[in-house]
Amino acid sequence: MLVHICCSVDSHFFLEKLQRDYPEEKLTGFFYDPNIHPYSEYRLRYLDVQRSCKKLGIDLLEGEYDFETWMDAVRGLEKEPEKGARCEVCFDRRFEVSAHKALELGEKRMTTTLLVSPLKSQEQLKRVGDAFHREHGVEFIAVDYRAGGGTQDQSRVTKEQQLYRQDYCGCLFGLSMQREHQDRLMDEMFSPISGQVLPTSIEERLAMYEQRMALEDAGNSYRIVKQKFLNYRQFACRLTKGKAQSVPAYALHYSTLPRQRANGKIEYEQHGIHYLNRDDIRFITIDAFNKRMATSYKSVTELIFNPPALEDELALRQQLCETPFDLTPVIVTDEKPDGKYALFLDAKVYEDTKERLIID
CATH class of the missing domain: 3.40.50.620 (HUPs)
Structure with a gap:
C-alpha cells in the first residue's frame, strides 16, 4: 500500500x-x-x-x-x-x-x-x-x-x-x-538578506533537528524542551545626515525606537561610543566594531550582507550596554559620526517560545 x-x-x-x-x-x-x-x-x-x-x-x-x-x-x-x-x-x-x-x-x-x-x-x-x-x-x-x-x-x-x-x-x-x-507576527516568512539565522526561524529549527538526528545516530541521549524568551525582528533601518545624505548603517539585534523615528545630533563620545542627544542612540564605527569583535569588515555594507553569528552580536551589545537584552539602538557606521542625524528604525520586540536541545 x-x-x-x-x-x-x-x-x-x-x-x-x-x-x-x-x-x-x-x-x-x-x-x-x-x-x-x-x-x-x-x-x-x-x-x-x-x-x-x-x-x-x-x-x-x-x-x-x-x-x-x-x-x-x-x-x-x-x-x-x-x-x-x-x-x-x-x-x-x-x-x-x-x-x-x-x-x-x-x-x-x-x-x-x-x-x-x-x-x-x-x-x-x-x-x-x-x-x-x-x-x-x-x-x-x-x-x-x-x-x-x-x-x-x-x-x-x-x-x-x-x-x-x-x-x-x-x-x-x-x-x-x-x-x-x-494577531501574531508571521516570522516564518522572514528571510534576511544577510542570511543570519534568527531565533525561532525555520532555519534555526532545521539545524537543531539535524543535530538531533546526529545525536541519535551516535547513540547519545537528549531532550527537546521549550523556552520562553524575548524575540526580535527588524524590518528597516535608514540613517540620513543633514537634510538628505544617506549613510550606510547597521543596527545591532534588539535595537528599537519607540516611535520608529528620531532626530538629533552627536552630543559626546566615550570609549569609542558616540551618543546622540535623543533616545539614548549610540553609534560605533566599523573600525571600533572590528576591534571589539576581532573581525575585519571593510565597510558597513559588507557587514550588512555578511554579519557575525547572532550570539557574537549579542555579546557585543552586552559590552556596549551591560546586558545583551538592552533595547537601546546601537548603530554601526563607516566613519566617526558628527553633526545632525535622522534615524528610521522599524523593529518589533515580542514574547515568544522556542525549542532547545538539551544533551544528557
Missing part, C-alpha cells in the same frame, strides 16, 4: 495503526507536499518524516517539490478558509500524483496520513480519494484513527517520539490567515 505522508506528527501514529491493521501489506511512504512553504519548512518536515519511517522500518520516497505548479492550481482560492475549496484542490493535486506513483509501483491501494489530521475534513478527503479510485483504479483506504480517543493517543505518541510539531498546515495562505487571526 502506498501511503501519502504529510508530516511526522500525523504519519508516525497513522503508520503504526496501519501496520497493526494491515499486517499483510508492505507499506511504502510517499512524501509529496509541494504546498509546504517556505522550502526550509518543507526540508524540516521531510527530515522528521525520514526519522519516523526509519524507526518504523518503512521505505520512504520523496516526490517533486513543484511549488509553482501547486500555486497555479490554487490560483484564485487564496482567501479560502481551512477545509474550503483551496484544500480540495490541494488534495486533488497530491492525490493525483500519489495515485500515479502507486500505479508506477504496481500498488493497488493507497491512503493518506491527512486522514488523521484534526485540521482536515475526512469526508472531503474520502470524496476526493474515491473519485481517484474510479478514475485510476487505485483503491483509496479511508481509515478513521481519530475516533475512540485516537487524537489524544496521537498526541501521546508525538510527545513520546519527540516529533517536530509544526503549528500550521503548511501552505502560505493558511499560515497568513492563521497568523492574522492570532
Whole structure:
C-alpha cells in the first residue's frame, strides 16, 4: 500500500495503526507536499518524516517539490478558509500524483496520513480519494484513527517520539490567515538578506533537528524542551545626515525606537561610543566594531550582507550596554559620526517560545 505522508506528527501514529491493521501489506511512504512553504519548512518536515519511517522500518520516497505548479492550481482560492475549496484542490493535486506513483509501483491501494489530521475534513478527503479510485483504479483506504480517543493517543505518541510539531498546515495562505487571526507576527516568512539565522526561524529549527538526528545516530541521549524568551525582528533601518545624505548603517539585534523615528545630533563620545542627544542612540564605527569583535569588515555594507553569528552580536551589545537584552539602538557606521542625524528604525520586540536541545 502506498501511503501519502504529510508530516511526522500525523504519519508516525497513522503508520503504526496501519501496520497493526494491515499486517499483510508492505507499506511504502510517499512524501509529496509541494504546498509546504517556505522550502526550509518543507526540508524540516521531510527530515522528521525520514526519522519516523526509519524507526518504523518503512521505505520512504520523496516526490517533486513543484511549488509553482501547486500555486497555479490554487490560483484564485487564496482567501479560502481551512477545509474550503483551496484544500480540495490541494488534495486533488497530491492525490493525483500519489495515485500515479502507486500505479508506477504496481500498488493497488493507497491512503493518506491527512486522514488523521484534526485540521482536515475526512469526508472531503474520502470524496476526493474515491473519485481517484474510479478514475485510476487505485483503491483509496479511508481509515478513521481519530475516533475512540485516537487524537489524544496521537498526541501521546508525538510527545513520546519527540516529533517536530509544526503549528500550521503548511501552505502560505493558511499560515497568513492563521497568523492574522492570532494577531501574531508571521516570522516564518522572514528571510534576511544577510542570511543570519534568527531565533525561532525555520532555519534555526532545521539545524537543531539535524543535530538531533546526529545525536541519535551516535547513540547519545537528549531532550527537546521549550523556552520562553524575548524575540526580535527588524524590518528597516535608514540613517540620513543633514537634510538628505544617506549613510550606510547597521543596527545591532534588539535595537528599537519607540516611535520608529528620531532626530538629533552627536552630543559626546566615550570609549569609542558616540551618543546622540535623543533616545539614548549610540553609534560605533566599523573600525571600533572590528576591534571589539576581532573581525575585519571593510565597510558597513559588507557587514550588512555578511554579519557575525547572532550570539557574537549579542555579546557585543552586552559590552556596549551591560546586558545583551538592552533595547537601546546601537548603530554601526563607516566613519566617526558628527553633526545632525535622522534615524528610521522599524523593529518589533515580542514574547515568544522556542525549542532547545538539551544533551544528557
